[in-house]
Amino acid sequence: MTPLNYILAVQAADPEVIDRIPSGYSHFVIPFTIGITFFLCWIGVGCVRLLAAIPRTDRLRFWKSLFIPKNIVKNLKDLFGDCLFHVKIWQRKPLLGYMHSAIAFGWFMIILLGHIEVALFVPARLNVTRGGLFYPIFYRYFVWMNPGHTTLRGSFFFFLMDFFLLYILTGIALAVFKRFRSIVLGMRHTTKPSLADRIALYSLWMIFPMRLLAESFTADLSGGSFLTVGVNHLWHFLFGEKLLFTPFWWAYSICLGLFFVAMPFSRYMHILTEVLWILLRNAGIKPHHPRKGVAEAEIYACSSCGLCLDACPMNVQKKNLKYSSVYFIRFLRRHNEKKINAIADKCLMCDKCHALCPVGVDAPALRRAQRITVNNSLPYEYSYLALAGTAGAAAGLRPYSAAAERGWTRPGPDSCPADTVVPEVLYFAGCMTHLTPRIIKAVEKVFKAAGVDYAFADREGGICCGRPLMLAGKTEAAAKVIEANKRMIEESGCKTLVLSCPICYKVFKEEYHFEGIKVVHYTQFINDLIASGKLQVSKSDEKIVYHDPCELGRGSNVYIEPRAALDKVGTLVKAAKEYDESVCCGGSLGSLTLDNRDRAKITEASLDNLLVNDPDTIVTACPLCLKTFSETVSNSKHLLTDVKVKDFAEMI
Amino acid sequence: MVDFGFGLVPSSRMNLDLFDKDKYEKLAAIEPDVRICMACGSCTAVCTAGKYSQTSLREAIEDIKNAKPDKALEMLRCCQLCGKCSMVCPRGINTRNLILSITKVYSSK
């Protein structure tokens, strides 16, 4: 086949770009056109279906959120930051971030610039009926640069197109490299791809090299810049005057077509679903079902990047890899009910995978939703909560009459009948703190030293805060417990509720919806006491490492206050991983099925993480962590360390 | 009738022929820890719900082994899954999952 175009004479006419093929069509566009049409239909139907599955009120909220200026800014920021530049991956693994942003941002720019070029030079072609679907993609094939008429504007686009193509190619090169040597990019584990993943992946790898080939073969006709023209010279050098370029355009088109057909069935769908998920997420819509509606956008937004594999504390043991979020999401997609439940029940709910996920997939929340489908309907019998309230058997569970009758005792020798005084501050210890009385003792000591006017709500024992029930998926039962506690606390008339357990703190803050009562964790409260001078502390040179409890740090975003206070009593040293990367102590109530031995392994890993800088004392602010750590440290034979484990209040 | 404050103690007879081995094996498959309980009662001693109601994991496990699954369910229906029992259990039993599993296995007829 002799390419026609070589016969075209240089035209003296002015236009910079001439329609080389006036019909604007060539057979090679067929594979791409089929692929993209299929793909667009798929997305269209998918979006409609997904939005239809969301409850009406949420849907309204979603549409509204698209027009709230604050939200628009956030949406734009997240779309650019997460979808195109992958800022979160950059922060964690720069090379991996470069790879992702090169492919995403580079491709986006090429598509955008391609369309701008067409709009500038042959605007009529943007019309769908005149090939608008494929023309901008294969623009270079259809046009002929009028030599000697290239303007600065034209060259500028040539340069940009080549630049971004090169940018993508470097990203692809890294990706290919990563497949074979994932260790180099700092990932311990990568996920296993499925068939569709593989088709999509290999065609994605091929798209850009093919584009380079195709464009470089036509670069002497259609123009180009440093890359394409350079390679074009090489081809001329190798193959002589006339170049047979059509096969490469075919190949390019086929790669694109294959990719778009395979994409909906592969993990690469995340590139587009992520957009929808970000919009939904920013609208504040929560999943009600582990698989339908919002959750669908969420699970298809997961890129299977595998960052959650390295994040998950369960993975200190290789056999637990299969319980990671990435597999959970994969099984949700595949409707593998048995495995879904097994994974949902195993997780510690430490939320680390959520905190580290570059797309913000809240897999722990999906697990909770899954647990709800199984456990919420289990029978329970909580009428005793009310009974405890009227009989007064439980401290604090009876209607408000007198604080003293309720068994709330005030500290101090002049313990006056407390019934006339409404306590300013109410301290609620919770179940776990009652198992670790040393915390209660220390907290009361601090309160007394600072002269806090407080009452102790559950000195004689109370009921659970409801969070463990929620974590287990028994939301209905949890609501009952919450209601009982809420009544008790509202009736007390207190202004501030202090909690010494992060698990309680999170649920009191998020689910109780108190009006006029401030909910604080004791680390915040004590830090305030110190800051306002009510509590005097003295600094020692004890080396302290602070462990961020999951529910307090990642769960409730309290990182600064405990550290600020500890900094005043000792010397803080760093753990290997802190703040939102801290490692769960292994004692979490989140997991339903993780057994003792597996937990012990996690605890050891967590301790190793804390001990890197050789501290004298590990300080934590959660009764559960305290108990887990101190038991492991005192039993463990191989740890060979005389580190002490203390509670935050004991330290102050 | 005048209530003299006397009553009949419910029969505490056990009929081990009624023991449902299939269900027990099913339970043990989901939560093998059920086999290692030594009936020490620590779980009951700390139980949050046990303060206000008849709740006892120790008794529930015994009841199951003694072919009284309904009684076992009764012993657990007030549980708040608070997890205190798992913290004190000397055998390191995963009590919360055991409680959930007993409820799941034995409340389905």
Ligand code: SF4
């Ligand atoms: S859940 Fe998030 S971190 Fe895990 S594989 Fe998916 S995108 Fe990556």
Ligand code: SF4
């Ligand atoms: S919440 Fe924690 S334990 Fe659960 S999968 Fe995520 S990282 Fe792993």
Ligand code: SF4
């Ligand atoms: S989890 Fe249930 S049985 Fe165990 S201590 Fe709490 S309320 Fe009692």
Ligand code: SF4
């Ligand atoms: S504490 Fe553990 S071993 Fe003891 S009775 Fe309860 S479940 Fe059994």
